Amino acid sequence: MITHELIDTAQFLSRQPDPSCGASASFVGIVRNEHDGKAVERLFYECYEPMAEKQIEGIAARAKTKWSVRDIQVIHRVGWLDVGEVAIAILVHSGHRDEAFSACREVIDEIKRTVPIWKREVYRDGTEQWVSCEHAGRHSSRR
């Protein structure tokens, strides 16, 4: 769920689906080297861990029921990350592709919208700032 260690994407995605599954969809979020035109050096994710764990668990459970998928796995890294490193990985196994894609999309969107994690970006020009993307727990169209 929440980890302070490097995410091994290959290992995470290698999880074997149930034989009834014909689809596996995944999303991998990576630290990008720019934000609003500024060159990003690295970033720090602060996390309210016990609540974040519960939120992610709830999001995955609701998506699993809503889209009738077999399994949803999520791992989100916190602490210091460098450009190019994996921040989050999501894996969905299901009978067919439509629900696998839908569930995967919904899980990442809900995590970005409601999970108590905050990103502080450090730029190559030496400045840094907290990045506010979403208002936790409320609807927002910003991504």
Added chain:
Amino acid sequence: MTVKVLFFAHLKEILKRSEQAIELEEGTTVETASRQLLEGREGLANIPFAFAVNEKFVNAQYTLKDQDVLALLPPVSGG
């Protein structure tokens, strides 16, 4: 009654602490407690906080109880 309040991200930096225990009157809402804590603090007036009590989202009208853990959550940016 005593409530523990948790601060995160820019709020933690501005207040220079990650948590604080506060004494409140019975029946105090999250909104009132939050206003008391942040009163007079520059740079906080326009932050649209969300609130959690005991690790669950609550609205501003939620009535706090003794030993509750209130978290003031700035806009999130995970994922």
